[in-house]
Amino acid sequence: MALEDPFSILEKYLSAEEYVVVGREFTRVDALDKALGRALFTEDYFIRYLQGNALFIKQVLSPHPHALIKAIHVDEAMGVAGVKAVVTHRDIPGVNQVGYALPDQPLLAERKVRYVGEVVALVAAESWEKAVEASQLVKVDYEPLPYVLDPLEAMSRTDILVHDEAGSNIAFKTRVRKGDVEKGFAEADVVVENEYRTHHQDHVYLETEAALAIPDSEGRITIIGAAQHPHLARDIAARVLGVPAGRVKVVVPYLGGGFGGKDDEGPLTISKAALVAYLTGRPAFIVYSREESIRIHPKREATIIRYKSGARRDGKLTAIDVTIIHDTGAYANRAPFILWRATMHASGPYEVPNARVDGYAVYTNKVYQGSFRGFGNPSIQFAVERQMDQLAEKLGLDPVEFRLMNILRPGSRTLTNQELDHSVGVGEALKKVAERSNWISKRREFDAFNKAEKRFKKGIGVGVAWHGISTSRGVPDWSNAVLKVEKDGSVVVFTGIVEMGQGSPTSSHVQIVSEILGVPPEMVRVVFGTSDAPDTGATHASRGTGIGGIGVEVAAGKIRERLARLAGDLLGVEPDKLVFREGRVYPRDNPERYIRWVDLVREAYARGVELSATGYFFLPKGKFDDTTGQGFAYPAFSYIVVVSEVEVDTETGVVRVTRVWPALASGRIISPLQVEGQVEGAVAQGLGYTLFEKLVFDERGGIVNADLTDYVIPTALDMPVVEKPIYVEDVYKYGALGAKGVGEMALIPLPASIANAVSHALGVNVTRLPLTPEYILQLEGVLRR
């Protein structure tokens, strides 16, 4: 194989004997700037550089869940001094179509509105006060239509259609047919059947959506904005403007959190700012207030999951029969992908010979479904893991023991009948965390405690989850980066991956370059989040390091091959025998015979060795049959196990999560500190989802608690002790240095583990989230349902 072949580069560094930067403590590049409040976020660019110069954009929202737009009157609003534009669908020069999976969504409402909060018009004025004032003067004539809010009702009706063209309110269907389900249940000695319900969650990123568009010369526009995939945002903005993509440039500065929400809303935010700048020729700035953010942007979907599963007395699962219904809301957005993921993960990380899974994404007249850390997986793993606990109980088996009897291992076939050949460390992670948390003795200890104690009850529960890495099926996925070594030896990397708190471009990418080229981290700079870098895909799906890092690794690997050949010539040594470390290159057996990195680079420039490279890598995929839901679903899976301990006050109904034990089987751990941060953050966000957070809708589908007074997120005092994660480094051959992905992971099984712990504590069957005190008291029979 050629030396610069990406496969051989990945293989080479996957099996390195030793890493000196990777896997070690590492201070991220942006740590100090963020600690000191110096880091610049989108709004900072407006405040520092363009306030007073840029137009401020205010959005006009629909007050109706479903209505025809008869007319939009803008004259009065235009009459307000300082107002420069009132933009409606009529003014869009390109295509008013921003749907991701299906072409069902306008940027600005056209013909009808489909949820309370849908954006109908943009008002741009010299000051935000004027923009707010004028926005109240935009008069829209609506003809209200009947609406549907409940997904079950929406599924069964065709007289009210959220999208008339679709002919049904079912936006998308998925299915899995594996083996013979009837036979599977006939073989089962125990069967458990439940209906589960989960709820909407808002991302509540610290930084709400924002974008600043600056018209350039030559008809170009640059947008500094909050998004998770600069290239996608650029492409959508270009389509809306009706200009070639190359005329639009998107730069994503530091993000104050994304969690998937900015992957959906970011391109729309950026398109709105671009549209105003394009139409007025002025810089234009948009920022959502918290209330607008909650009303407008897509949410983690509410779900209804009907789940039946059976197992034999020897502890083997025989069959599952699952129906998943997602409340998709007004627009499909990424609902088909989210539903697809939920469907193909519906078995949990277990071997199930017979399976039937049906999924439905259902339109309703509510805020729509979108990406959110876990992407359809937390709700289905909640159902799976509640089922597993109840099956174990019926079989008289310990919940961990029962899981281990069915857990995926190398050579196993998944729900979609995909064979897993390597990188399957979940069983080991489960065993280790059970040991570390004293699972068996705690279960007994708490049982005894609960017998003696009346008011407070203790429980311990486990949640195991898997999460497919990369895009599904044969959907293309790739990584890329451009790496340049400058004449002074410093290294610059360009990537489209963004920095949204997770630290991929400011820690793991730097570590990878530093490791491979042997240069100190201070000499490496990663320019991130720019559409000027080659398209690197989105920073979502836990892929910033595992996949985003491949491009960095391959590009660095190519440069190293070139420099190793040069150094080999200079030192008279086989290139393979050279070590690149701490700014020196030397033969492994003679560190004293070194050439300095900076000198080697100078030589390269003098002798015509190219020191720029791209790190393109296209992930190999397999075949999938959508009619049976069988085949290659994902290149690999990342795994996590979480054990949670809870204490329940049976009189107030309050659940306190006291301790969480995480164990990851997510391949190589490149940046342990960042991984801990991701785990802790996901525990906080997952805890909020499980205990407090819930959107409340009024009878017209409007959000009642669209503010942080009544949308309750956790505080530091609500956090449990999060133990140091256990790592099973089940490296994956097509991940950056074997990394799979971590960002979403801890959130996925956390609701399940807490629900299992509460069920254990109280001896009840938790089937709903969130676990509010009132729900707990209903489970206890103290309050009416």
Added chain:
Amino acid sequence: MFYKLPSFEYFKARSVGEALELAGKIGDYRFLAGGTDLLVDLKIGRYKPRAILDIGGLRELSYIINDGSRVRIGALTRLEDILRSSVVRERLPLLHEAVYHMASWQIRSVATIGGNIGNASPAADTAPPLLVHDAIVKTRSVRGERAVRLEEFIQGPRRTLLEPGEMIVEFEVPASPGLEEYWAYRKFGRRSAFTLSVVGLAVGAEFLEGSPVFKVSLNSVAPKPVRARSVEEYLKGKTLTDSVIETASKIVQQDISPITDVRATAEYRRHLATVLLKDALKEIAGRLRR
């Protein structure tokens, strides 16, 4: 929603006298103390006064005075100052405890006790302790001073006995050895900190000729913070045995009339009132036995 503040005339008073004079003249005004309630209310359009009278800077109404049988607290005393006051901690521990559980350091550093009561929210957290202490609200206008019992002063949601031109200047809080030692406070919110009361409860015992007299107050369970008179009546002359506590905590249902809102159902608030009262009385019973 980037709510725009409505336009208004703004006056900054340099003294209480000046504030009262302006108030008498303007008629359609709102006092601005810390503004942590008022600014929100202005933005959402609850009030649209012609003028805002800023009294926040009047140091003369920011004080805590230990005055023998009572503690006098100036209306413009900030919550953070109350929290740090050793007088309050020792003589009005219920108030100390309630303020400890209010808002966050940032909010407490600007919010005032006068604003909390002046706002007359059913969820005002300083109200239950002040009600247990039978606090007196001192008001002043160009016409002179009045003293009104807090229990009467708050009339309902955002309604008080304050007359046009009148300002709250002080809370006169009777202190007693009993309440310094025999008290219990519960705030039940939707999370562990920085949360509004779903139910708040203050209980204390005073001594009359050697036997305890119990005083109980709750917020967020009625249109205004209330004293639980039926409970107090029932507890008169009784010893806090388990069965007495059990009965008392059920009787509280007669003193409350909660509603269902986005924070909790009426049914759950009723349930909580009983649970929290039982807890609080048990805590006091424990202290009384020592």
